[in-house]
Amino acid sequence: MTAGGDGFAAVAGGPALHIPVLGRPALDFLNVHDGGIYIDATFGAGGYARAILAAADCKVIGIDRDQTAIALGADLVQAANGRLTLIEDRFSNLDAVAHSCGHQAVNGVVLDLGVSSMQLDQAERGFSFRLDGPLDMRMGHDGPNAADVVNAAAERDLANIVFILGEERHSRAVARAIVKARAQAPIRTTRALADIVAAVVRSRPGDIHPATRTFQALRIFVNDELGELVAALTAAERILRPQGRLVVVSFHSLEDRIVKTFLIGRGETRAGSRHAPELKAPPPTFRVLTKRPVVADADELAHNPRARSAKLRAAQRCEAPARDEQASDLLPRLPALADIVKGH
């Protein structure tokens, strides 16, 4: 990696509103070089984008679905002197975003999944069970929110969402308690929901907060986080040039499993079946660079507790054309958000 061009000092500095997780290995796997085009598909507070811009005389397209994150990045755009473009969009559209910026192919795509500390720490965004605020949880600013789901979903759907996306063993009790509470009055705040869940999910001292898993499930559902991830992986496959790098940092097992399974599938050459042996096996589109996921070292863990559950996987794009299939078989079976809130 080489030192960056103009604006290096300004771009490397600036306030850190969110400590980037696994920033160093992410940058190394991206293989940032002069003249390269990189997509930071989860711009957030710009920690990754800032590091990429500082590492070489390259260009970065930053994407975030949160207009607040995009607006806060304005200073960095200015300091980067034409090398950073910020776009408010969902990362499932990352290939279309690159096209709209005039690039038919890019050298690297990085995804640092989940919510940022800025989002978690603002009570009015409704992500945190520790802060009282409206039960919102949307990373963007449109579409149904968590209160819409909690107040409209059938008990069975609620239980499935909380079980599958939150891996909550007490999902049925949680769903039952929510349905009972909302019969009295709609559930509108994070505190109200946290109290309802805490009354039915027991926790021992030292355990995570009893509402952690339910909040995680609702956040993933409201933002269609897994659907977005699968679509982003196939979009990255389409937009990366040969030798281009894909780097994904995930924070829970559902995401990591999707990334791992996608990369294994795309790294395989599948033979034709016994019934159709003449079928030509498609060549691999990715070569996996991380046999095991990279995790934070003791030093990073000491400084950033958020890094505890982070796992990084990286792969290099091969020459073969992107595959046609959408990989939606990697998604859990759940009703669509629009169907859950229909008529509410």
Ligand SMILES: C[S@@+](CC[C@H](N)C(=O)[O-])C[C@H]1O[C@@H](n2cnc3c(N)ncnc32)[C@H](O)[C@@H]1O
């Ligand atoms: C963990 S933060 C990224 C932090 C960033 N790497 C940094 O160093 O500051 C995740 C960001 O991704 C955004 N995000 C999550 N899902 C998204 C999606 N489907 N499309 C676009 N942005 C998304 C969130 O709004 C949030 O700002």
